Amino acid sequence: MTTATGTFVVLNANYPACSWPGVSEGAVPIELAGPLGPVGNAHRVYEVRGLPASCAIKMGPGAECPEDEKDARQVAMRLGARDSLWGEYEKLLAADGLCGRAPLAYAYGAFVEAGDGGRARIAPAFVMERLDAEPLCHVVERGALPVRRVIEAGLILVDLVDDLARRRIAHGNLSPENVLVEAGDADEVERVCVVDFQLAVSRDEEGGRIGSLPFTAPEQIGLSLVGCNPREWYLRRLSREPYADMWSVGALLYYMATGERPALPVRWGKGSDGAYSFWYGGQRLDFEEALACVNDSKIDGLDLPGPWRDEEGGSALGSAIRLCTSNAACEREIATVRGMLEEVLK
Ligand SMILES: Nc1ncnc2c1ncn2[C@@H]1O[C@H](COP(=O)(O)OP(=O)(O)O)[C@@H](O)[C@H]1O
Ligand SMILES: [Mg+2]
Known part of the structure; x- marks a missing residue:
């Protein structure tokens, strides 16, 4: 069941290092497929172009895109810079290859969802490997x-x-x-x-x-x-x-x-x-x-x-x-x- 559709605006790609196809275009379509765990802000996604099929997205608190703001990417940049989600993404990058296991970090950016009245909602987000666990x-x-x-x-x-x-x-x-x-x-x-x-x-x-x-x-x-x-x-x-x-x-x-x-x-x-x-x-x-x-x-x-x-x-x-x-x-x-x-x- 799809819970939301939108685009993922890529601000930092880690898969494969710096040559992810979404980067040049700035945005890839995303369909959220419901929450991943018993609690929390992580969602399963059906497919993100250029990434393995088994992906998850984690989002921070969203905000409505200001009316005078034409470029969602600029807003995504601002949100991304200020949110602690970036810190979390950095830790995932640092945990690459961890003994036991942590999800691979694929990309950091923002999830942009079309809102009522044409105003977009933007939430900082990162895409990671979905663990089969x-x-x-x-x-x-x-x-x-x-x-x-x-x-x-x-x-x-x-x-x-x-x-x-x-x-x-x-x-x-x-x-x-x-x-x-x-x-x-x-x-x-x-x-x-x-x-x-x-x-x-x-x-x-x-x-x-x-x-x-x-x-x-x-x-x-x-x-x-x-x-x-x-x-x-x-x-x-x-x-x-x-x-x-x-x-x-x-x-x-x-x-x-x-x-x-x-x-x-x-x-x-x-x-x-x-x-x-x-x-x-x-x-x-x-x-x-x-x-x-x-x-x-x-x-x-x-x-x-x-x-x-x-x-x-x-x-x-x-x-x-x-x-x-x-x-x-x-x-x-x-x-x-x-x-x-x-x-x-x-
Ligand atoms: N990469 C992942 N693969 C599989 N399940 C995950 C993944 N990330 C999160 N989950 C599941 O989603 C839940 C919520 O994600 P989490 O990162 O813990 O969010 P929160 O910070 O809101 O608690 C986790 O408890 C876990 O069950
Ligand atoms: Mg948790």
Whole structure:
């Protein structure tokens, strides 16, 4: 089912480097074929001329093209320059060939859709490879994974975080929606892929924006609370190390094994105006209070419940989860966690 048609105005092409046929013409027709995942701003597209059949487009917030603006390309340039979507596209470029997998970045530009009364709507957008994979949240909804499969998936995630760290990138939002699984024969975990580099930071950037709360490291939450606190420098540094991503890996291991997201005391929901509200019991909290409450409740070292620890490999998995989710960020050593998981598969 087509949800929208329009043109994709190419501002930067990466496929094949600098000679994509759409570039010279400035625009290629696009048909959106519905949302890609359970949530979010990524869409399947039927076909983009000059690109492989399996493409996806991710869009930022759109705007109506001003009446006096004749050239959609100029508007697309302006929007493109200002939107954080460009940063996300850059991270995808930097993640090319990532161990595990991230989508290939094909082109950055703007999606132009004919609006009512002939005025076009323009949204910054990039086109990327569509991965033939299922979000982890859908896999786990069908049932928690056996310990051995959790460990296999965990090893891929650890290697992925390690590879990102070598590229000087922290993903910042490893969650069941943003981690995808390519299942092989006999339902084995074959490959774990990662999408959504919206919150990713490279080491020369300021980090600390918050992803999915149950999967976000406490110091990453803390970072957005500190203001001019003396600990600020320390926290900012942490957001650029792989430690925060390792916390998310621990929470994901816990989630895959138990089928439960790490518990939080705060509930939240999105209102019709798009704004979030937070509650603690019956009490409504403002954003800062909610974050502080979540942060205080983050347990130092998530514990895998007894029945899982008694399974074969469960005790090592439990130790790896505890280490990943330690409040002492520097303890979340990639090599140590990898060693613990590998030991089980020997
Ligand atoms: N390249 C891709 N291939 C396959 N699925 C994807 C791809 N990019 C995103 N998705 C799916 O679409 C969802 C939304 O995309 P995402 O980049 O996470 O947007 P948002 O920033 O709005 O969360 C993801 O959770 C994932 O399930
Ligand atoms: Mg997402």
